[in-house]
Amino acid sequence: MKKLISTSLILISACTLAACGNSTQSSNSKKDRETISSLRKEASSLKKTQTESDSASEESNSSASNEADSVPFGETREFDSQDNTIKAKVAVISAQRITDKNEGLTADLMANYQQLKSFAIVSYKVTAITDIPAGTFDGANLTFLDSDKVKGMTSSNRDNGADGDLKAGESANYRIGVGFESASPELYVRIANVTWQGSME
Numbered sequence: 001m002k003k004l005i006s007t008s009l010i011l012i013s014a015c016t017l018a019a020c021g022n023s024t025q026s027s028n029s030k031k032d033r034e035t036i037s038s039l040r041k042e043a044s045s046l047k048k049t050q051t052e053s054d055s056a057s058e059e060s061n062s063s064a065s066n067e068a069d070s071v072p073f074g075e076t077r078e079f080d081s082q083d084n085t086i087k088a089k090v091a092v093i094s095a096q097r098i099t100d101k102n103e104g105l106t107a108d109l110m111a112n113y114q115q116l117k118s119f120a121i122v123s124y125k126v127t128a129i130t131d132i133p134a135g136t137f138d139g140a141n142l143t144f145l146d147s148d149k150v151k152g153m154t155s156s157n158r159d160n161g162a163d164g165d166l167k168a169g170e171s172a173n174y175r176i177g178v179g180f181e182s183a184s185p186e187l188y189v190r191i192a193n194v195t196w197q198g199s200m201e
Helices: 002-021 026-065 107-112
Strands: 069-072 076-080 087-098 118-128 143-145 153-159 171-180 186-191 194-199
Touching: 087 171, 087 186, 087 194, 107 153, 107 171, 118 186
Parallel strands: 069 194
Antiparallel strands: 076 087, 087 118, 118 171, 143 186, 153 171, 186 194
């Protein structure tokens, strides 16, 4: 606000000088024009500074509102679809490190992707607040990241925990295999703007 008042005063001063300049002697006209030009430049600079400050403030507020909610394994968070027709509570339970090549939920990753160095089975629980169609939380809407926040690869073999739709009030435990290119000690699981963090056990 102070900057805006200062800008207005500078512009008024410039206009006043311009009006007076018409009645002064020619020897002072050049000096007046230089003063007016200087005042206009200062006013322009103040406007630019104010605009940049407002823009930075807006970006800061936007960034803060978009920050992800970070929680440890075991915490429960509630989610709903954009049209509010599907609502559920989700909790990532654990990440079990896998070394057995015969483990069904990671066998395809171990056999077909030589670049993957570590594997885990992630367990998570879904509790339906509204009826939830089968496959809604089969893992396709989850993102898995290693300690360096590099995205992992998910197995096509999954334990969906429920044979069909989840009715309101029902719960199901899901398991999904994940592979990473690094020997990551930790694992992040992200749904929407919520990220769970935990260790591979």
